[in-house]
Amino acid sequence: MLVVDDEDDLRELLEITLLKMGLDVDSAADLRHARALLAGADYDLVLTDMRLPDGLGLELVREIASSGRNTPVAVVTAFGSAENAVVALKAGAFDYVTKPLQLDQLRMMVQSALKLNTAHSPAAAPEPADSRLKGSSTAMQALRAQIARLARSMAPIAITGESGSGKELAAREIHAQSSRADKPFIAVNCGAIPEALMEAEFFGYRKGAFTGAADERDGFFQAANGGTLMLDEVADLPLPMQVKLLRAIQERRVRKIGATAEEPVDVRIVSATHQNLARCVEEGKFRQDLFYRLNVIELSLPPLRDRLDDLPVLIEAILARLSAAGGQKAVLGPGVLDALRSYSFPGNVRELENVLERALAFSNDGVIDVNDLSLKGAKLADAPAGAPVAPALTEVPGLSTAAVPGAMPAPPGERMPPLPDLAVLPSNLPAYLERVEREIIVRALQETQYNRTQAAQLLGISFRQLRYQMQKLGIQEPEG
Template sequence: MSSPRILVVDDEADLRELLEITLLKMGLDVDSAETLTQARAFLAQRDYALVLTDMRLPDGLGIELVHEITAAARPIPIAVITAFGSADNAVTALKAGAFDYLSKPVRVEQLRQVVHSALRIDKAEAPVASGTVPLLRLAGESVAMRDVRAQIVRLARSMAPVAITGESGSGKELAARDIHSQSARAGKPFVAVNCGAIPEALMEAEFFGYRKGAFTGAVEDRDGFFQAASGGTLLLDEVADLPLAMQVKLLRAIQERRVRKVGATAEEPVDVRLISATHQDLAAWVEQGKFRQDLYYRLNVIELRLPPLRERLDDVGMLSDVILMRLAGTDALTLLSADALAALRACAFPGNVRELENILERALAFASDGVIEVADLALRQPLPAALPAQAPEPAVVAAASVPPDTALPESLPDHLDEVERQIIRSALARTRFNRTQAAELLGISFRQLRYRMQRLDIHEPE
């Protein structure tokens, strides 16, 4: 069986020789090119386990190779070599689709880490190539969630830092775990850290570890989060909560890929893939001076936005089934009634999937005969904006608003449905059946309007 082959593209003879010797000692085959033209000729002949290219070449930029390989959808990891201090070039390359980067002067241990990661990717891609559909934790068949899952599969191939944004309870940690499980690092640790739960005085020791005797209570050497996640993925959850002093230290660890334990004199290399998550608007925090701009650009190389539940209400049924099955365990499965499901689909869910889970867990305690009804959900319905915060006494309302001789409908629900049907039809007629504009006129979302149209049997005229 032949050894994996690496393509090295660099016009500096000394650096090219160093890379070749290191790779050959690792038992790999190597092809070398001095220019983009030579590199393209090699790539036309065979596939490679990894391409290492300098950013600046005599006949162009190495990032051109990144664009070409990405555009051709070839499964070849490509790492760029950037000049010392050229952080912007590294970020640009990662955003363009580069697998990883190396900074000059190239350190041998960092080169080995990049190569090992690339070889793990090469082995991990066999199941995907056979047509197996990846199994992800994030459930949902809405267009938004299908798009998120497709992004996750693409992101898993890269070493680029990912910033996951989304409201609280939307599933940011699940997305991070999916990225890890689909990557070549799946067999290595996944470490999730809530940055807002660590006292500021202990942050450096928790992240980087400490030596025995470094401070009172340090009775033995201890690794930090970076060492615990070695070879795997480190999730910085609620990264906006990091104090500025810790942001500086974290930036250095990301740039140098080395950390120094508290009480130690030497740094040690670390090999982790960083994923950050927050419900805050980090760009706004940068403008306010609460978050370092350089760290923001390091973490936010690729952004993955998770939609709130109110933007994918079509998934409420599937999510409810998954949650109820998990909560049931070995007991008999409890189901949602049609009315209860309709009530859930009409909610705004400010707490997103976490709030849905809380509602269903509470409803299980009140459900009878294996069915959850609307009353079991105990949904909190806010008062309409037009009503006063404190409603008048019922007796006063009855006397003032409903004359004794007013004709009452035979069925109040049918009467209210007819009133709602006429209002929606009026809005649709005014907008020539433009549902998006009609939803804006009515002050509801497009999804809510679509649901109401289906429930009230309103169709576009022939």
């Protein structure tokens, strides 16, 4: 270890603490001496004060980071100087400790640094195939490389990306490649916790702290101690809770409800949201100081539509999981991959999983065809010749509107008239589309005397799709 500090007493305390941990220690009182030591030896950790007689410890952080060395650098900051800690982490520091020194926190930080060097030795480097983030596109290769770098730091990370793009998978990947991989990973959906219970859920409570507190309970911070705490949908946190969370992150200490003393916690924070946090700050919905504390490093996930080359790998992994769960092998029929490539996937990978799971339920003998996908807006016309394509709802032949309340009658044998232009847009689009879909299916059933097989053929969908839609929309066959 290399300790760089101009205060003799503090430097001696650090040396004694590290020696008791069984470590060899070199020390320097200024940048000049520290640079000379670094030129002649390799260190497992450099611990430097922020303010030194001949410059800032931040210079040392940047020099080591730019030199290509994998040496972790931690900084010592004054109490309450959270801004300095954030600047150091952004510059490439591994972690930080605050004055007055808490020796238990110092020991935990040193142990994390030693584990980091072991975890990232060449023999222990993970194979690319082990990654939770599938795909070989340029975007995914860059993302995995960035995650490998971020895993070496203890800096808070803010993961941004559209809903369903894999933010939790990215957080788990960061944890798995870090020195904390053998410690807990706790993921919390901030939008799913009632505001009245948030403090108890995050920090825990003592027995008898409030009505119903029959036993002492740890919170999320204690459960993730030594590991990683992921705050999903962090933008949904109410402002009062944001204040308490900011203090816990800065001081690395929490107080249970009903307790009189704080307890130290060693937790790396990874936050995620599909919202624009900077805009939330401008609108007064999110505290600016908490934003800067969480957004030390930003990791942006690409949407699926920007990496459609990864579809084959993703589909293979999803179908393998579905096949194992259902005990039936699933394969893609002709034109299915082209149809999926023509779709924009607003719900990203999560929507792809849902589409394939639904299609497998509609499929015959596990063979998924284009009609089983039920994609809205995809260019299904690009499917190869011979593949059945569902007709548009406005062009279903042979449907009359008899016996449908409120529908205009159409002569038998003629095509269904197109939907009328809307003079006023519907106030509830999902409910309007559901009503239109229900009317179309009821008309098809009435035209075929409720013969589901014929009605499905008339609508250009599979029998299973028709049955699924009837159940979803609550369409019942008339008795007798």
